[in-house]
Amino acid sequence: xxxxxxxxxxxxxxxxxxxxxxxxxxxxxxxxxxxxxxxxxxxxxxxxxxxxxxxxxxxxxxxxxxxxxxxxxxxxxxxxxxxxxxxxxxxxxxxxxxxxxxxxxxxxxxxxxxxxxxxxxxxxxxxxxxxxxxxxxxxxxxxxxxxxxxxxxxxxxxxxxxxxxxxxxxxxxxxxxxxxxxxxxxxxxxxxxxxxxxxxxxxxxxxxxxxxxxxxxxxxxxxxxxxxxxxxxxxxxxxxxxxxxxxxxxxxxxxxxxxxxxxxxxxxxxxxxxxxxxxxxxxxxxxxxxxxxxxxxxxxxxxxxxxxxxxxxxxxxxxxxxxxxxxxxxxxxxxxxxxxxxxxxxxxxxxxxxxxxxxxxxxxxxxxxxxxxxxxxxxxxxxxxxxxxxxxxxxxxxxxxxxxxxxxxxxxxxxxxx
Numbered sequence: 336x337x338x339x340x341x342x343x344x345x346x347x348x349x350x351x352x353x354x355x356x357x358x359x360x361x362x363x364x365x366x367x368x369x370x371x372x373x374x375x376x377x378x379x380x381x382x383x384x385x386x387x388x389x390x391x392x393x394x395x396x397x398x399x400x401x402x403x404x405x406x407x408x409x410x411x412x413x414x415x416x417x418x419x420x421x422x423x424x425x426x427x428x429x430x431x432x433x434x435x436x437x438x439x440x441x442x443x444x445x446x447x448x449x450x451x452x453x454x455x456x457x458x459x460x461x462x463x464x465x466x467x468x469x470x471x472x473x474x475x476x477x478x479x480x481x482x483x484x485x486x487x488x489x490x491x492x493x494x495x496x497x498x499x500x501x502x503x504x505x506x507x508x509x510x511x512x513x514x515x516x517x518x519x520x521x522x523x524x525x526x527x528x529x530x531x532x533x534x535x536x537x538x539x540x541x542x543x544x545x546x547x548x549x550x551x552x553x554x555x556x557x558x559x560x561x562x563x564x565x566x567x568x569x570x571x572x573x574x575x576x577x578x579x580x581x582x583x584x585x586x587x588x589x590x591x592x593x594x595x596x597x598x599x600x601x602x603x604x605x606x607x608x609x610x611x612x613x614x615x616x617x618x619x620x621x622x623x624x625x626x627x628x629x630x631x632x633x634x635x636x637x638x639x640x641x642x643x644x645x646x647x648x649x650x651x652x653x654x655x656x657x658x659x660x661x662x663x664x665x666x667x668x669x670x671x672x673x674x675x676x677x678x679x680x681x682x683x684x685x686x687x688x689x690x691x692x693x694x695x696x697x698x699x700x701x702x703x704x705x706x707x708x709x710x711x712x713x714x715x716x717x718x719x720x721x722x723x724x725x726x727x728x729x730x731x732x733x734x735x736x737x738x739x740x741x742x743x744x745x746x747x748x749x750x751x752x753x
Contacts, residue, residue: 547584
């Protein structure tokens, strides 16, 4: 009988190797950086700047550092996009700020609502590139999760994912990532209502209560922009979203998982989908670079994982491919000892896909085996299928800039080979 992969997993990754690999990943990410945040007329978009960068931009026009705190409040706490509405700032300075800066949002190019109330937004950025963002409301309470994209297209080419069929274009910038969340807040009127000076903000329901980085792209191949966006989201003087309400999903970019855990400490979800390397090599080609043993070892190292903050293993159920009793038993053995739960995801068909969802009986039998081993294993109810907004169904018509396409073919093949 083969030894379970979990028993082969190393306890650690040599520091030199992981640092070198992280440096390689970040260098490649830089080749597909987003457009600069400065407009053609010279004005700078303030969204996406760190506090230090905001202070520097204001200093460049002769303004004191305390103005950065004022602007941060208006941009991220109140959601204001017009300097003229910033009542704590004098009119002459409002006009000066408007001459030098903008407070941007992605354009809502399209919006579709599912029969189950799931909303899908098509956001367009200044260079014409587009991504899809999905809001999934809780069916019983005034809350929900917004699923953010992190790249235009995806390099991973997972066989069951519609995004993987899209041409890879570029990474999203910090402003474009946090901007999706802010634009969704605009759409639902979720920003606090402005009150007269000295009065408390009016309470508004927090419909966008959770962020899941599970949209288009691999977040850890755009780590620095993703991290900057999430630090803005978590800032207590702005959006103030708890790290416990943010989940980052990765297909297994092992070297960046350690850094993500150390610097952000957000919830981790792992797109596993197979328990044997030969099958995962086919379904998730990144596995050829970072095989299951290395991935599981990284999960065991992930800081903050506990019974209260379990790692989620995502497992799309494919009929006749990965849904056997043996697969379920091996999955339970693989994650033994990790504070974890397993999300079983019925495959969501998309045009041209060759897979079929597992039968209901197969999914329930699979779930029972995993649950009997001591892990929660809910079967996810598909949301937004009718508008191609469900897990694995997102796709836009991206385009690579002509110069980049001719001079710099993607250094990130689906297997991320060196």
